[in-house]
Amino acid sequence: MSANGVVERVAAGDVRAAARLMRDLDDGLPAARRHLQALFPRTGRAYVVGLTGAPGAGKSSLTDRLIAHYRKAGLTVGVVAVDPTSPFSGGAILGDRIRMQDHALDEGVFIRSMATRGNLGGLSRGTAEVVQVMDAMGKDVVIVETVGVGQDEIEVAQLAHTVVVVSVPGLGDDVQAIKAGVLEIADVFAVNKADREGADRTVRDLATMLELRKSAATREVLEHDDLHRIRRTSSTDPHDQGFWEPPIVKTVAVRDEGVGELVEAIARHRRHLDDTGERRTRDVARARAGFLALLREQLLAGALARLGAEGSHLDAIAARIAAREADPYALAEELAARLRR
Amino acid sequence: MSANGVVERVAAGDVRAAARLMRDLDDGLPAARRHLQALFPRTGRAYVVGLTGAPGAGKSSLTDRLIAHYRKAGLTVGVVAVDPTSPFSGGAILGDRIRMQDHALDEGVFIRSMATRGNLGGLSRGTAEVVQVMDAMGKDVVIVETVGVGQDEIEVAQLAHTVVVVSVPGLGDDVQAIKAGVLEIADVFAVNKADREGADRTVRDLATMLELRKSAATREVLEHDDLHRIRRTSSTDPHDQGFWEPPIVKTVAVRDEGVGELVEAIARHRRHLDDTGERRTRDVARARAGFLALLREQLLAGALARLGAEGSHLDAIAARIAAREADPYALAEELAARLRR
Numbered sequence: 001m002s003a004n005g006v007v008e009r010v011a012a013g014d015v016r017a018a019a020r021l022m023r024d025l026d027d028g029l030p031a032a033r034r035h036l037q038a039l040f041p042r043t044g045r046a047y048v049v050g051l052t053g054a055p056g057a058g059k060s061s062l063t064d065r066l067i068a069h070y071r072k073a074g075l076t077v078g079v080v081a082v083d084p085t086s087p088f089s090g091g092a093i094l095g096d097r098i099r100m101q102d103h104a105l106d107e108g109v110f111i112r113s114m115a116t117r118g119n120l121g122g123l124s125r126g127t128a129e130v131v132q133v134m135d136a137m138g139k140d141v142v143i144v145e146t147v148g149v150g151q152d153e154i155e156v157a158q159l160a161h162t163v164v165v166v167s168v169p170g171l172g173d174d175v176q177a178i179k180a181g182v183l184e185i186a187d188v189f190a191v192n193k194a195d196r197e198g199a200d201r202t203v204r205d206l207a208t209m210l211e212l213r214k215s216a217a218t219r220e221v222l223e224h225d226d227l228h229r230i231r232r233t234s235s236t237d238p239h240d241q242g243f244w245e246p247p248i249v250k251t252v253a254v255r256d257e258g259v260g261e262l263v264e265a266i267a268r269h270r271r272h273l274d275d276t277g278e279r280r281t282r283d284v285a286r287a288r289a290g291f292l293a294l295l296r297e298q299l300l301a302g303a304l305a306r307l308g309a310e311g312s313h314l315d316a317i318a319a320r321i322a323a324r325e326a327d328p329y330a331l332a333e334e335l336a337a338r339l340r341r
Numbered sequence: 342m343s344a345n346g347v348v349e350r351v352a353a354g355d356v357r358a359a360a361r362l363m364r365d366l367d368d369g370l371p372a373a374r375r376h377l378q379a380l381f382p383r384t385g386r387a388y389v390v391g392l393t394g395a396p397g398a399g400k401s402s403l404t405d406r407l408i409a410h411y412r413k414a415g416l417t418v419g420v421v422a423v424d425p426t427s428p429f430s431g432g433a434i435l436g437d438r439i440r441m442q443d444h445a446l447d448e449g450v451f452i453r454s455m456a457t458r459g460n461l462g463g464l465s466r467g468t469a470e471v472v473q474v475m476d477a478m479g480k481d482v483v484i485v486e487t488v489g490v491g492q493d494e495i496e497v498a499q500l501a502h503t504v505v506v507v508s509v510p511g512l513g514d515d516v517q518a519i520k521a522g523v524l525e526i527a528d529v530f531a532v533n534k535a536d537r538e539g540a541d542r543t544v545r546d547l548a549t550m551l552e553l554r555k556s557a558a559t560r561e562v563l564e565h566d567d568l569h570r571i572r573r574t575s576s577t578d579p580h581d582q583g584f585w586e587p588p589i590v591k592t593v594a595v596r597d598e599g600v601g602e603l604v605e606a607i608a609r610h611r612r613h614l615d616d617t618g619e620r621r622t623r624d625v626a627r628a629r630a631g632f633l634a635l636l637r638e639q640l641l642a643g644a645l646a647r648l649g650a651e652g653s654h655l656d657a658i659a660a661r662i663a664a665r666e667a668d669p670y671a672l673a674e675e676l677a678a679r680l681r682r
Contacts, residue, residue, distance in 0.1 A: 033670070036670075037668065037670040037671070040665070040668060040669070040670065041665050041668075043665070044663070044665055054395070054396055055395055280663070283663040284656075284659045284660050284663040285659070286663070287659045287660075287662035287663040287669065288655060288656070288658075288659035288662075290662070290669055291655075291658060291659060291662055291669040291672065291673060292641065292655075294669055294670060294673035295641065295644060295672075295673040295676060295677065296637050296640070296641050297673075298673045298674055298676075298677035299637070299640035299641060299644055299677050299680065300633065300636065300637050300640060301677075302677050302678075302680075302681050303636060303640055306681075314629060314632075314633075315625075315629070317629075317632060318625045318626070318628045318629035318632060319625050319628075321628035321629075321631070321632055322385070322621070322624040322625040322627070322628040324381070324382050324384070324385055327378065327381060327382075328381070328628065328631055328632040328635055329374070329377075329378040329381070329635060330378070331632065331636075332632060332635035332636040332638075332639045333639055335636060335639075336636065336639035336640050336642075336643050337643075339640065339643075339680065339681060340643050340647075340680060
């Protein structure tokens with residue numbers, strides 16, 4: 001099929017063409033990369049919602065219910081499940097298959113799992129690419145479901161306009177403690193399984209943490225610096241119009257309780273981003289990170305090609321470094337300098 | 342202090358010099374980088390154990406007990422806690438402070454938390470650097486404690502000689518399902534809190550998964566390819582001498598039960614790596630990944646300096662990309678090509 005054919009079909013929302021393109025991207029086919037490039041001007045319209053939290057928090061059930069709410073509102077939805085425990089990913093080996101299948105025949109819903117192929121690494125670029133394809137397909141909302149704390153969560157914060165952190169009562173103090181780490185990325189908190197004992201305590205704990213943060217009168221914004229490091233860059237007075245106080249919404253996804261409120265909280269955050277100009281700020285930060293990733297990759301590919309042409313082999317270099325016969329710092333500097341000449 | 346002073350003191354195991362160096366590395370001071378470079382020839386001796394698993398699995402208690410066992414055997418120990426829920430990291434806001442403090446006065450133990458400074462991103466390089474400093478200090482064993490599934494776990498697999506995946510009964514099916522994702526990186530399984538109901542089921546589930554994998558007669562090894570992607574590279578017959586079947590050890594860390602068995606399982610895996618030559622393979626893979634990370638960084642720094650000298654600003658480029666006025670793929674390619682000329 002011609003490049004144009006693929007691009008046109010994906011842009012027209014063709015599910016098979018999009019799925020094929022995602023597979024080809026995953027396989028690293030250069031043609032797929034060119035198609036993504038051709039689709040780039042058609043991206044930037046989807047609203048990206050990140051959904052993250054500990055395993056067992058019911059993120060997939062919540063995603064399922066969010067899909068239903070958005071569909072009822074006439075919106076098309078893409079879902080990227082980076083979560084290996086998600087039923088989308090076939091991960092719930094011992095668990096029940098939840099209702100996702102309801103959406104399987106709905107053409108307005110496109111679901112892609114990033115965890116089925118045993119490709120544990122490289123989620124970062126892959127996820128961003130899949131979001132781009134769904135965006136180009138014309139999906140109004142793209143939900144990115146990730147599990148855990150750490151890198152994956154940071155990445156979802158880079159990718160999403162609104163990050164929903166899902167908590168659940170009774171997972172123990174350790175899990176509550178995680179929130180200290182995610183406070184900086186949460187735009188909305190959902191306390192799911194809120195019919196369980198301890199739900200009010202979970203809400204109270206979250207509220208306390210938010211109060212502490214507010215009284216510190218600082219608001220942290222994640223941003224990339226040039227060397228791909230995330231750090232705090234700005235602080236804002238909580239009395240400013242620009243200050244967003246993450247709402248805490250109680251939900252019981254399996255009974256569809258509180259999901260309307262969650263949808264409303266996401267919509268309010270979206271309006272906040274628009275009103276304050278922060279949506280543009282986030283889009284620019286994302287563009288910057290994406291460009292730097294591409295640049296890094298291009299530069300490295302060039303450097304490795306040069307090494308190869310010179311008959312140096314990366315494996316041999318690595319073996320010498322491992323044996324402490326070579327200094328990786330000096331080698332990297334020298335090679336980089338040589339490439340600049 | 343002269344560079345030599347720092348290097349000599351760290352190499353002599355000086356805790357204050359090492360802590361200072363780690364802080365300076367974290368702050369990105371160029372001098373710190375040069376010290377790390379000077380310490381490089383003194384690294385490569387520590388045995389690195391990764392400890393990973395869901396929040397609430399009791400990883401920190403287990404780490405605490407492992408420290409005690411290694412100390413009793415006369416070994417010095419370094420601990421890097423990348424886990425924001427770890428008491429090492431001051432993360433257990435609501436939880437109890439566990440016994441780690443016992444080790445605070447022990448000069449043979451050096452503990453460093455990577456999660457206290459609000460620096461959510463960049464854990465990858467930072468963690469590898471801290472491990473290197475501990476290695477250069479002469480620590481016999483370095484334990485890297487991480488939480489979650491996803492990127493962080495992948496990174497621990499790249500860093501560690503032996504990866505211990507900690508499970509716990511009763512965290513629900515979702516959590517069990519995670520193991521499908523970590524099967525590839527686990528060298529040893531610990532089922533902690535094994536006095537809880539359901540421990541035997543957890544062990545059985547793990548054993549079943551290992552059996553399924555074994556009957557597929559393939560063994561997956563994680564390795565980097567040139568573009569920093571992790572993938573399966575080799576498969577081995579389970580009847581081969583080179584096949585390692587991850588043992589499953591039941592532990593109750595808070596009562597110090599089963600910890601001796603865990604130490605023994607790690608030791609057996611270590612012997613296995615030595616006997617099969619795989620320790621060297623892992624060390625080379627790690628050297629390769631480290632070198633590529635350094636190279637990528639050098640190249641990017643050079644490219645950004647060039648952009649700046651030309652009066653192009655990354656922020657302006659990002660804004661044009663975000664507005665879909667510029668094509669990031671073409672820009673990255675063009676800049677990389679220009680730098681190679």
